[in-house]
Every structure is written in C-alpha cells, then in structure tokens.
Amino acid sequence: MHKQRPSSAPQPEAPFYFTVAELAEYSRIGVNTLYRALRNRELRHACVGQKKIIARKDFENWLKKRTRMAQDEFPRKLFEVKSARRNRVS
Numbered sequence: 001m002h003k004q005r006p007s008s009a010p011q012p013e014a015p016f017y018f019t020v021a022e023l024a025e026y027s028r029i030g031v032n033t034l035y036r037a038l039r040n041r042e043l044r045h046a047c048v049g050q051k052k053i054i055a056r057k058d059f060e061n062w063l064k065k066r067t068r069m070a071q072d073e074f075p076r077k078l079f080e081v082k083s084a085r086r087n088r089v090s
C-alpha cells in the first residue's frame with residue numbers, strides 16, 4: 001500500500017486562544033513546561049472556570065523570548081568553558 005502524501009492545501013490558522021492541553025498538542029511542548037511557565041508568571045493567561053486560557057499571541061511572544069534567551073546564553077556558556085580550560089593549572 002502506498003503512503004499518502006501530505007496535502008498541499010493550506011493548513012487552517014491556529015485558534016486565537018488555547019487551553020494548556022490544546023497548546024501542548026499544537027506546539028509539542030510538554031504540559032509540565034507550560035504549567036511551569038504559568039506558575040512562574042512567564043506566560044500570560046486567564047482563568048475561565050478551572051481552565052487556564054492562553055492567547056496565541058502571548059504564547060508566540062513567550063516562545064520568541066525563550067528562543068532569544070537560549071541563543072544569548074549558549075555562546076556565553078561556551079566561552080566560559082573555554083576560558084576555564086585555559087586557566088586550569090596542569
């Protein structure tokens with residue numbers, strides 16, 4: 001049996017608001033990671049009943065901020081490791 005090729009039709013745009021479970025499925029980010037971001041007030045949300053609702057725009061801003069932090073930290077950490085190796089006495 002042949003595998004079906006993905007459709008070239010445009011995908012529907014993501015909704016404006018997500019629950020944590022929907023956002024985890026949509027973004028493939030773990031539920032625990034999202035709840036941690038909510039608890040640490042890194043990711044804006046609203047409570048509707050017992051559900052936490054996250055706006056797509058807030059999620060995208062949070063994700064961009066995390067991406068920049070990771071890119072900014074990597075070269076600095078790499079430089080610190082190289083400097084520590086040079087300063088080590090053998």
